[in-house]
Amino acid sequence: MAYTPYDWQQTLRQKADYVEDRLRAGSPVVGLSCETGALLLTTRRAQRKIFEIYDRLAFSGLGNPSDLETVRQLAVDFAHAEGYQRSPDDVSIQRVVGLAISPVLKRSFADPFRTPLVLKGLFVQVGDRPEDDLFFTLNYDGEFMLHHHHAVAAGTEFAEQRMKHTLSERTPKRKSKDASSLPLEAALQRAIDAWAIGSWALQAGILEPSQRGKAESGVEALPSQRETQEIWSKELEEGAVEAALLERDAKRERRLRLMSDEELARFLP
Amino acid sequence: MERQRFQGDFSRLLQQAGVSLFNVPAGSAETLSAAHGTTVIALKYDQGILNVADRRATAATGILYDEAEKILMLDEYTLIAIAGSYAPAAEAARFLRHSFKYYARSQLQDMSLEGKLAEVSRVLSQSVPSVLQGIGGFLPIVSAHDRAKNQGRIFFYDVLGARFESREYGAAGSGAEKIRGAFEYIVRTRGPLHEMPLSDVLREALLLLDIAASLDPATAGLGGVLPLAKTITSQGIADVPEETLRKLQRELRSES
Numbered sequence: 001m002a003y004t005p006y007d008w009q010q011t012l013r014q015k016a017d018y019v020e021d022r023l024r025a026g027s028p029v030v031g032l033s034c035e036t037g038a039l040l041l042t043t044r045r046a047q048r049k050i051f052e053i054y055d056r057l058a059f060s061g062l063g064n065p066s067d068l069e070t071v072r073q074l075a076v077d078f079a080h081a082e083g084y085q086r087s088p089d090d091v092s093i094q095r096v097v098g099l100a101i102s103p104v105l106k107r108s109f110a111d112p113f114r115t116p117l118v119l120k121g122l123f124v125q126v127g128d129r130p131e132d133d134l135f136f137t138l139n140y141d142g143e144f145m146l147h148h149h150h151a152v153a154a155g156t157e158f159a160e161q162r163m164k165h166t167l168s169e170r171t172p173k174r175k176s177k178d179a180s181s182l183p184l185e186a187a188l189q190r191a192i193d194a195w196a197i198g199s200w201a202l203q204a205g206i207l208e209p210s211q212r213g214k215a216e217s218g219v220e221a222l223p224s225q226r227e228t229q230e231i232w233s234k235e236l237e238e239g240a241v242e243a244a245l246l247e248r249d250a251k252r253e254r255r256l257r258l259m260s261d262e263e264l265a266r267f268l269p
Numbered sequence: 270m271e272r273q274r275f276q277g278d279f280s281r282l283l284q285q286a287g288v289s290l291f292n293v294p295a296g297s298a299e300t301l302s303a304a305h306g307t308t309v310i311a312l313k314y315d316q317g318i319l320n321v322a323d324r325r326a327t328a329a330t331g332i333l334y335d336e337a338e339k340i341l342m343l344d345e346y347t348l349i350a351i352a353g354s355y356a357p358a359a360e361a362a363r364f365l366r367h368s369f370k371y372y373a374r375s376q377l378q379d380m381s382l383e384g385k386l387a388e389v390s391r392v393l394s395q396s397v398p399s400v401l402q403g404i405g406g407f408l409p410i411v412s413a414h415d416r417a418k419n420q421g422r423i424f425f426y427d428v429l430g431a432r433f434e435s436r437e438y439g440a441a442g443s444g445a446e447k448i449r450g451a452f453e454y455i456v457r458t459r460g461p462l463h464e465m466p467l468s469d470v471l472r473e474a475l476l477l478l479d480i481a482a483s484l485d486p487a488t489a490g491l492g493g494v495l496p497l498a499k500t501i502t503s504q505g506i507a508d509v510p511e512e513t514l515r516k517l518q519r520e521l522r523s524e525s
Contacts, residue, residue, distance in 0.1 A: 052374050073274075073375060080279065080371040081286045084364065252505075253345060253370070 003112070011112040019140045020155070022118045026062030027239075028154035028163060028198030029122045031147075033133040034187035034245075037255070038126045041191040041243040043235050050244040052256040054079035054091050056126050058246045062153060063119030063140070071121055071138075074101050093125035097136045097144050106142030116140055120153040126246040126255065130181050152198065159201035162222075166194045188243065188259075188267050196228045196269075199235065229269050241268065277376040279368035280391075290364050290392065291357065291399050306487025308444030308478055309339050309350035311412045311423045312452075313437055313463035314470040317502035318412040318421035319509075320350050321474040323444070323482065324497055325489035335494050344369045345505045346414040347385060352442030353407030353428075357399065361392045361407070382415050386424055386432055393430035400428060410439040414501045421463075421501060437462045444481030444488035451477055471498065471509060475517050491518045 029042040029049075040050045040060045049068075050060040053075045061068050078100035083091045101121075109116045121138035135151035138144045152163040167190060182190070200223040223231065243259045275281045280290065309322040326337040340350045341362040349365065351358035368388055372380040380388070389411055400406035406428040415422050425439040426432050438452045455473055456462060462470055475491060475498075482490025489496070495518060498509035 048377070051377070054374070076371065076375045077275065077282055080367055080374070081282055081288070084279075084283065084367040085286070085288055 008112060012110070015109065015116045016141070019116050019118050023063055023120060023140070024155040024202060026120070026155050027235075028152060028159060028195055028202070029060045029062055029120075030150070030152055030163065030167070030191040030194045030198070031060075031122050031124050031135045032150045032167060032182075032187050032191050032194075033130040033148075034182040034184050035130065036184050036249075037245045037247040038124045038133045038135075039184070039187050039191055039243065039245050040122065040124060041188070041195060041241065043195070043239050044242045045239045049242050050256075050258070052254065053096065053123070054083060055088050055253065056246070056255065057091070057093055057096060057123065058126075058244065058256050059121060059123050060153075060244075061119050061121035061138075062155065064117070067117040067119045068121070070117065071101055071105075071119060074104060075123075093123050093134050093136055094146075097123055097138055101138065102142045102144050104142075105138070105140065109141040120155075122151055122153040124151075124246060126248055128248065130248075152194065154198045155202050158204075159198045162201040163194045163198040166190075166197045184245065185267075188264070191243070192241070192264075192267050193228075195241075196231050197223060199231050200227060203231075225269075232269050236268070275375070277372040277380075279364070279371040282371065290360065291396050306443030306485060307339060307352045308442045308448070308481040308485065308488040309352050309410060309440065310445065310474050310478065311348075311350055311410045311435075311439040312470050312474055313421055313423065313461075314465055314467045314500075315463060316467060317414060317500055318348075318423060319467065319470055319474060319498065319500050320348050320410075320412055321471075321478055321496055321498045322350055323478055323489040324494050325487065326355055327487045330486075335489060338497060340497050340499050342366070342499075342506055343385070343411075346416065346501060347382075348412045348499060348501055348506060349389070350410040350412070350439075350441070351407050352409075352445065354405030355407075357396055357404065358407035358409065361389075361396065361409075364392060365389060382413055382417070382422070385413070386411060389424075389426065390430040390432055393426055393428065397429060408441040410441050412439075412501055414503055414505075416503075419503060442488070444478075444485035447484040448477045448481045451480065467500065471513070472517060472521070474498070475514070476521055479521060491522055 027043045032039045040058060042049050042060055047065050051072050053059050059072055059075060075096050079091045079096055105117055108114050117140055119140055123136040125134045127133050135147040136144050137151050137153050150167040152160050154160045241264050243264055245257050247255045247257055306327055312319045320340045322339040324336050325332060326334040340348055343349050343365050349362050369380050396406060409426055411424045413422055423435040423439045424432055425435055437456050440449055478496055479490040482488045495514050498514060500507050
């Protein structure tokens with residue numbers, strides 16, 4: 001049977017549907033700059049979710065653990081080969097995501113005879129100042145996007161939009177210079193709030209159009225206090241919060257510091 | 270997705286990228302100056318390990334540079350002190366740093382001390398062909414805080430990569446040969462180094478370095494640029510403060 005361009009398009013659509021269906025169940029990931037570093041936060045069952053890629057780079061994401069692992073390995077391999085051949089300063093998030101990973105994802109997605117990778121990734125590079133921090137979100141089809149100050153990855157566009165809204169609306173409209181010089185505690189609290197809203201928005205996915213309508217008309221689409229608490233108690237029953245700070249002024253070579261449960265406990269509702 | 274897995278092996282990753290650690294260029298022994306002399310010392314003390322090195326880099330009979338760093342950090346708990354040809358040694362240290370980091374990050378667990386020591390051996394044995402070409406080998410002393418045993422350990426190597434663990438001290442370089450006996454003398458007359466406080470051990474180390482300098486032209490003494498001194502304890506690696514070194518330098522110089 002002949003394989004026509006129409007089939008190809010159809011395949012891509014089916015693949016996208018397949019991936020997006022699976023991503024909807026994933027735990028959202030929040031990335032946020034603060035004074036002392038760049039924070040990544042998500043929740044997990046047993047498997048770790050936040051990883052060090054290189055001296056100033058970290059990665060987290062949602063999706064199939066094996067696919068996340070593939071992307072993580074690609075990033076670590078590329079970063080270390082580059083860091084040794086040139087210098088650690090030449091390993092940038094932009095090169096890792098744009099050169100090493102995105103083309104691979106795109107190829108795999110566009111090849112009709114291969115299973116697509118099921119993941120959404122969030123990469124972060126910590127800079128010397130909060131405004132130098134860079135976030136890259138990476139989609140399963142290889143598409144990537146640069147963000148400053150904060151970034152999110154979640155299973156639906158609606159959830160991402162709600163989370164971004166939460167992260168940015170609470171930043172008072174100041175000059176961009178101090179917009180992200182948030183103390184760690186405040187950043188943690190904000191990231192935890194954003195995660196809950198993302199999780200809620202994923203569950204409220206069926207209401208998507210009407211909620212979006214409300215959001216656009218200026219009415220806040222936010223979970224109630226009780227809903228937030230329910231989301232957390234349900235999540236913490238089976239899993240745990242995972243948060244890591246990629247430290248800005250680390251004397252240690254390893255900048256990525258996983259936060260302990262005690263450190264996180266007081267921020268949870 | 271089909272891709273090669275390296276199991277955290279950094280040299281295999283580099284191989285695939287077409288990079289090799291030691292390219293052996295064709296050439297004869299006469300065209301390049303031989304191994305560089307130096308003195309590097311690693312001593313145990315009651316809290317950990319002290320590494321001391323002079324900072325002179327020589328080429329043939331001339332002094333090339335008087336601020337060379339011969340004690341290099343491999344990771345948070347491991348130091349390498351190098352004697353011999355600087356270029357391959359520095360390159361090996363850079364390789365090892367990346368190799369340990371690569372293993373830890375890709376495998377999500379730290380490389381064991383044994384694994385790290387074997388990696389140093391492997392690097393040394395890879396450099397053998399270039400040693401035979403006359404490019405010059407290097408002799409490393411690896412000092413590490415063994416977190417499993419919670420103690421400091423010193424290892425030295427021969428040029429082919431054989432590894433030996435040392436109980437009290439390790440020394441390498443042209444100057445070290447001349448003072449090795451003095452370490453034995455200290456251990457036998459004053460007791461094991463690993464029971465002495467840092468201040469005593471540092472004093473002995475600097476004095477011996479100065480003596481080595483007086484016997485070996487390739488070693489810088491306490492007269493000029495301060496030597497480099499680093500410690501490893503359960504807290505990690507730290508520099509011995511410059512004031513401490515300067516104070517000892519003054520004392521020792523006035524005594525001699």
